[in-house]
Amino acid sequence: MLARDAENLFWAGRYLERAEDTARLLDVTYHGLLEANAAEQRAAWSSALEAVGLRDAFEKSGRSLTAANVSEFLVRDGENPGSIVSAVEAARENVRTVRESLSTECWEAINSFCLSMRSRNLEIEIEQQPHELYGFIRRQCQTVAGVASETLARDDGWRFLRLGWNLERAEWTCRLLRVRQVHLEAPGFHEWVGTLRSASALEAYRRTSRGSMDPADVIEFLLLSDSFPRSVFFAIRSAETSLRELGTGDEPSQPLRLVGRLRAELEFADPRELLTGDFEGELTRIERSIRGVCSAVGVQYFINIHDVDLHMLQVFPGAGVE
Amino acid sequence: MASELFNDYDTEGFFDEVFEATGAPRQHYSALLKRLSYFSAEELARRERRRDADFRNQGITFTVYGEDEGIERTFPMDLMPRVITAEEWSHIEAGLEQRVTVLNRFLDDLYVGERAAIHDGVIPWWVVTSSDGFSREAFGIPMPLGARCLVAGIDLVRDGNGVYRVLEDNLRSPSGISYVVENRVAMTRLLPQMFADTPVRPVDHYGRSLLGALNRVAPASASDNPTVVVLTPGVFNSAYFEHVFLAAHMGVELVEGRDLVVDDQVVYMRTTKGLKRVDVIYRRIDDAFLDPVVFRPDSSLGVPGLMSAARSGSVTIVNAVGNGVADDKAVYAYVPALTRYYLDEEPILPNVETYLLWDPDQLASVLNRLDQLVIKPVAEAGGYGITIGPAASDEDLAKCRADIIADPRNWIAQELISLSRHPTLIDDHAEGRHVDLRPFVLTSDVVEVIPGGLTRVAMKKGSLVVNSSQGGGSKDTWVLAPTREDLEAEVATGSSEARPGSAEVSA
Numbered sequence: 001m002l003a004r005d006a007e008n009l010f011w012a013g014r015y016l017e018r019a020e021d022t023a024r025l026l027d028v029t030y031h032g033l034l035e036a037n038a039a040e041q042r043a044a045w046s047s048a049l050e051a052v053g054l055r056d057a058f059e060k061s062g063r064s065l066t067a068a069n070v071s072e073f074l075v076r077d078g079e080n081p082g083s084i085v086s087a088v089e090a091a092r093e094n095v096r097t098v099r100e101s102l103s104t105e106c107w108e109a110i111n112s113f114c115l116s117m118r119s120r121n122l123e124i125e126i127e128q129q130p131h132e133l134y135g136f137i138r139r140q141c142q143t144v145a146g147v148a149s150e151t152l153a154r155d156d157g158w159r160f161l162r163l164g165w166n167l168e169r170a171e172w173t174c175r176l177l178r179v180r181q182v183h184l185e186a187p188g189f190h191e192w193v194g195t196l197r198s199a200s201a202l203e204a205y206r207r208t209s210r211g212s213m214d215p216a217d218v219i220e221f222l223l224l225s226d227s228f229p230r231s232v233f234f235a236i237r238s239a240e241t242s243l244r245e246l247g248t249g250d251e252p253s254q255p256l257r258l259v260g261r262l263r264a265e266l267e268f269a270d271p272r273e274l275l276t277g278d279f280e281g282e283l284t285r286i287e288r289s290i291r292g293v294c295s296a297v298g299v300q301y302f303i304n305i306h307d308v309d310l311h312m313l314q315v316f317p318g319a320g321v322e
Numbered sequence: 323m324a325s326e327l328f329n330d331y332d333t334e335g336f337f338d339e340v341f342e343a344t345g346a347p348r349q350h351y352s353a354l355l356k357r358l359s360y361f362s363a364e365e366l367a368r369r370e371r372r373r374d375a376d377f378r379n380q381g382i383t384f385t386v387y388g389e390d391e392g393i394e395r396t397f398p399m400d401l402m403p404r405v406i407t408a409e410e411w412s413h414i415e416a417g418l419e420q421r422v423t424v425l426n427r428f429l430d431d432l433y434v435g436e437r438a439a440i441h442d443g444v445i446p447w448w449v450v451t452s453s454d455g456f457s458r459e460a461f462g463i464p465m466p467l468g469a470r471c472l473v474a475g476i477d478l479v480r481d482g483n484g485v486y487r488v489l490e491d492n493l494r495s496p497s498g499i500s501y502v503v504e505n506r507v508a509m510t511r512l513l514p515q516m517f518a519d520t521p522v523r524p525v526d527h528y529g530r531s532l533l534g535a536l537n538r539v540a541p542a543s544a545s546d547n548p549t550v551v552v553l554t555p556g557v558f559n560s561a562y563f564e565h566v567f568l569a570a571h572m573g574v575e576l577v578e579g580r581d582l583v584v585d586d587q588v589v590y591m592r593t594t595k596g597l598k599r600v601d602v603i604y605r606r607i608d609d610a611f612l613d614p615v616v617f618r619p620d621s622s623l624g625v626p627g628l629m630s631a632a633r634s635g636s637v638t639i640v641n642a643v644g645n646g647v648a649d650d651k652a653v654y655a656y657v658p659a660l661t662r663y664y665l666d667e668e669p670i671l672p673n674v675e676t677y678l679l680w681d682p683d684q685l686a687s688v689l690n691r692l693d694q695l696v697i698k699p700v701a702e703a704g705g706y707g708i709t710i711g712p713a714a715s716d717e718d719l720a721k722c723r724a725d726i727i728a729d730p731r732n733w734i735a736q737e738l739i740s741l742s743r744h745p746t747l748i749d750d751h752a753e754g755r756h757v758d759l760r761p762f763v764l765t766s767d768v769v770e771v772i773p774g775g776l777t778r779v780a781m782k783k784g785s786l787v788v789n790s791s792q793g794g795g796s797k798d799t800w801v802l803a804p805t806r807e808d809l810e811a812e813v814a815t816g817s818s819e820a821r822p823g824s825a826e827v828s829a
Contacts, residue, residue: 002575003592096381097557100569100576104380112379156594248595301594 005101006160007302008094012110013164015091019084020141021172021198022052022074027134028197030067032190045070051172051179051198054082071130076122084137085122088114103151106144113140156246163242163297170235171290173199177222177232178283181215192218199230219279220271232286233266239293246301255296262289327363327752328355331745337484338754339404339744350407350802353519358402360515363750366401369512370747373399376511382504385560398795399505400746401513404757404777405520408804411773414478414486417671418761419769422474424657425493425648426765427664429470433460433644444663445656452731453653454701455494455646457609459616463633463643466539467767470642473532473604474763475499475775478671480742487739488671489758491654493645495606498776499528499762500567505776505798521803523773524813528762529571535766536572536602539638544601551577551591553605555623565606579607584627587634602638603628609643651700651734652678675737679730688735689723695735697722710786711738741786744797746779756780758788759799774799 029048033041042065049055049070057080063069077083081090092114099107117137125133145165152158180195192213196202205221205228225231229238240263243256252260266286274282333341340351347355361369374396377383383394406414431438432450440447450456475496477489506525510517533550540548554565556578569576581591582600590597605612611621613628632639647653655676661669677684677695688695692711699707709722726733743754761775777797778788788794803809 001594002577002581003594004578004581005575006594093557096562096566099381099566107381108379111381115378160594246594 001101001156001160003302005098006156007298008098009101009157009160010164010297010302012091012094012098013161013166014168015087015094016110016141016144017165017168017172018082019087019091020138021169022082022084022087023134023137023141024200025051025176025198026071026074027131027138028194030071030130030134032194033067041067047179049074051176052082053175054080057082068127071126072123075126075133085117088117088137098157101157103147105151106148109140109144109147113144116140159242159246160301163239163246166235166239166242167290167294167297169230170232170239171287173222173230173232173235174283174287174290177219178280178287181219181279181283189213196222201228201230204228216271216275219275223274224266224269224271226267233263236263236266236290243297253296253300255293255300258289258296259293262286262293327358327366327747327750328745329751331752331754333743333754336740336754336756337480337482337742339480339742339757341745350405354403354405354516357513357516357518361513366747367750370401373401373508373512376508377504380504381563382500383563385558385562397501398781399501399508400779400795400797401509402745402747402752403509403516403798403800404744404759405800405802406774408802408808410486411801413670414761415771417486417488417669418476418763418771420661420665420667420670421476421488421491421657422471422763422765422769424661424664425474425491426468426471428660429493429642429645429648430465430468431664432647433470433642434462434464439660439663442663444659445653449652449656449731450647453647453650455609455644455648455650457644457647459629460642460644463629463639464635465642466541466638467765469535469539469640469765471645471648472535472539472640472765474765475760476763478759478761479674479739481674482740482742484742486671486759487674488654488657489674489739490651491649491657492760493649494608494641495561496760496762497561497564497606498760498778499772500564501796502762502772502774502776502799503528503567503571505796509798520800521806521809522800523803523809525772525774528772529568529573531764531770531772532568532604533572533574535764535770536604536640538766539640540601541635541638543636548601549591549599550574550602550604551582551600553577553579553582553603553607555579555607555611559606561606568604568606579622579624582625582628584625584631587627587631587636589625589628589631589637600637602640604640609646612639612643646701651676651698652731655734674739677735679726679733679735684735685726685730689726692719692723692735694738696738697726697733697735700732700734708787713786741780744777744779746781746795746797753783755783756786756788757797773801 025048029044033044036044045065045067046055049058052074054074058070058073061073063073073080074083076085078085080086092110095102095107095110122133148161176195176198180191192215193202196205196218199222201222205218208221209217221228222231224233226233228234236259240256240259243253243259247253247256331341333343341347377396383396386393386395428439439445440450471493473496475492475498477492478486479489480486503526536550537548550572551574552565552569552572554562554576556562559565565576575591577591583590583592583597589600589603591600607623610617611623613624613626614621615626616629617624628639629643631637654673655678658669658673661667677688679685679688693714695711697709697711709718711719714722741756741758744757745752746755757777757779759775759777762772764770777799779795779797780786780788781793781795803812
């Protein structure tokens with residue numbers, strides 16, 4: 001497929017996952033804090049900003065750390081490229097340029113999501129009915145995912161869409177864990193419930209853990225579960241599948257090598273060893289590996305035609321030509 | 323009439339598509355009017371809102387320039403379709419086949435032929451070379467089957483006597499076919515009952531017909547299954563939706579200039595698996611932006627080296643470069659003469675009476691009655707720059723006069739045609755609005771006319787300007803099959819293409 005189309009689908013997947021994750025995090029943070037004191041509130045919003053990787057950007061914007069300001073910044077600030085509104089607009093723009101390779105239903109789902117975000121009064125909703133708003137965003141993202149899954153052919157376009165989706169998800173869950181693991185020393189039941197909720201993982205976790213809320217179990221579940229689709233391991237394994245199917249020759253591509261190594265590392269990791277060692281450093285390293293996979297995907301598939309290829313064409317006719 | 327929609331309807335002396343001068347409905351509209359009468363005005367209004375929401379959610383929009391950051395607008399479709407009888411259509415179709423055949427012959431003669439029409443004095447050389455659309459770069463670039471204008475959109479109007487006339491030829495990148503198909507889809511959803519007693523000929527085979535024609539003009543180097551792409555200037559272009567539509571309906575890649583690369587006079591596209599050779603480019607980029615090496619060096623929309631690849635015959639560019647010369651509005655005045663010259667036939671569809679202003683006699687007479695004529699710039703499209711004499715202020719007319727005197731070659735004058743009108747839903751009732759018709763004509767080894775075309779409506783009362791960029795709307799356009807059986811046969815083959823009697827185009 002066209003390299004530019006592949007890149008647009010990859011990014012559309014990433015933006016949609018980002019919008020959904022951010023909405024869920026905001027929902028959980030907001031509702032977990034209704035009985036908290038001011039200091040706890042500030043700490044929680046600060047950690048939410050860190051989980052989406054936007055604390056520095058927020059501080060630069062000069063706002064004070066309140067629920068209203070953080071929500072505003074993460075939902076409807078068009079200047080903030082990481083806000084939900086920006087992500088949804090960007091997802092639509094990316095999809096708009098590859099519309100011809102998608103199903104009508106899939107494009108319509110994304111387009112009408114974006115249009116309804118434009119027509120809603122987000123300012124009022126953030127203040128008065130945040131749960132409804134975040135629920136709406138989550139459901140719309142899930143609708144797009146469902147429509148995509150039920151109407152798109154399993155071709156390379158689908159693989160790039162899923163690849164972006166899963167790599168974003170893996171990185172996000174990893175960052176969420178890294179931000180929350182500071183509670184490891186002082187386990188708080190409610191924080192861990194909130195963390196699980198932020199990853200839509202509470203019910204799935206309960207069924208496997210039978211009521212324990214041991215941080216080690218939660219972390220193991222979100223990082224290494226092989227059955228929960230939002231765990232880092234699961235998302236990385238899905239990304240590996242996409243990259244394997246995208247491969248052509250016998251040689252694995254560079255992104256496949258990288259993602260395969262990461263998957264193997266997670267698959268055979270010993271949770272106790274992880275938790276007793278430098279866990280934060282380990283998570284930081286995994287995040288960096290995921291970003292490394294993303295760059296390798298870019299080099300392999302999106303900007304893969306270098307001048308040297310053209311030169312090769314003249315020397316070895318047929319080289320690089322499908 | 324049972325419906326209150328038409329209670330105060332007045333044709334006001336115009337040729338009305340639906341009603342005779344006596345006020346009686348024309349026979350081919352009677353079934354439709356009966357169906358329509360079952361709907362209350364409120365119900366129709368509700369369906370209009372549904373239509374707008376559907377178009378917006380489906381992103382069936384065009385971008386208006388000049389407004390803040392290019393607003394995406396829907397192209398409003400009136401719920402009352404336009405109906406053309408089988409008999410009328412066969413006349414229009416024959417006329418279009420003839421006209422497009424002549425225009426292709428002219429382009430071929432001009433750019434790769436002996437320029438016989440010029441040597442024989444049918445059209446002056448200086449008129450050709452002074453046209454903005456004339457392109458020296460097009461000389462010698464071959465076009466398989468002589469189909470230099472593979473996709474044409476010919477604008478027709480009906481005058482006060484109901485005679486169909488050609489108003490304009492669009493031989494570069496005529497747009498609107500996506501609305502033809504999407505309007506039909508929308509009508510079948512919004513008012514399915516209206517199709518019940520009427521044998522309406524289908525239009526949704528356009529993608530297949532276009533791809534077939536594009537395949538047939540592939541260069542000899544291409545395989546049996548040529549690689550066809552649609553080349554768009556990008557997502558900010560006003561017709562981007564149409565570009566998406568065309569690629570999707572043909573199942574081919576929609577590329578931008580940066581996706582293509584030319585190496586050793588061969589065009590490739592950049593794919594995730596490396597370079598892939600391209601055989602046919604249906605481009606929706608203007609000539610001037612196509613190749614920065616040959617045309618505008620500041621254009622980033624095109625592909626460096628594309629023209630040299632085309633000249634080598636390794637890739638076919640559709641429509642061919644330089645077609646603008648044949649839809650120049652002054653060259654338009656010569657089409658009847660060209661028809662007699664190339665085909666030895668009289669034009670089936672007449673032109674609108676046109677005056678060429680470099681001729682001192684014509685100029686003098688035009689300047690005398692400027693307030694009764696329509697003055698158009700020769701190279702503009704989209705309805706821009708037109709002065710309609712009777713509607714213009716003294717100031718406008720004075721400016722128009724000065725413009726003409728300064729550069730007579732740049733302007734033409736035409737008799738004002740009192741365009742036919744069609745009832746159109748305005749609030750809770752029907753009012754007459756002026757309409758035109760843009761049918762689409764595909765040329766390869768045969769000429770195929772898609773039944774109907776885009777009927778554009780000047781939504782503003784009394785306005786004669788139907789262009790979408792200037793607030794025009796559209797109507798679904800129904801060409802009736804002669805009988806139910808004919809329609810069923812057409813639906814069964816899925817195409818109106820290659821019927822016996824289609825005009826042959828000589829290469």
